Amino acid sequence: MTLTQQIITIAMVVLGTMLTRFLPFLVFPAGKPTPKYIQYLGKVLPSAVFGLLIIYCLKSVSLFSGSHAIPELISIALVIGLHLWKRQMLLSIAGGTIFYMLLVQFVF
Helix, strand or coil: CCHHHHHHHHHHHHHHHHHHHHHHHHHCCCCCCCCHHHHHHHHHHHHHHHHHHHHHHHCCCCCCCCCCCHHHHHHHHHHHHHHHHHCCHHHHHHHHHHHHHHHHHHHC
16 A cells, blocks of 8 residues: 555544544434434344344354254353343353353363
8 A cells, every 4th residue: 555545544444433433422412312213223232233143153053063062052051141140241241252162172
């Protein structure tokens, strides 16, 4: 890349970052109530995203070869248990991911 291309690239990244950071405050100012559809999306999107992540993570798991999905099922059970116990999403995700990696590296 030439120097001009590098400067343009950096400027576009900065512009994109600033736009995504400031646009919600411009579209939904503090004095106005948040629209109902935005409140609805705030309630349903986290669950939808986790559903998509589960499907994506389990799409190539085979019950008939390799470890027969045992590490995945154990890790899912741990995530569910951690979430029911502590109700902290980050802890559940991190705990399940770390436990899965340990199972795959050292057990299966």
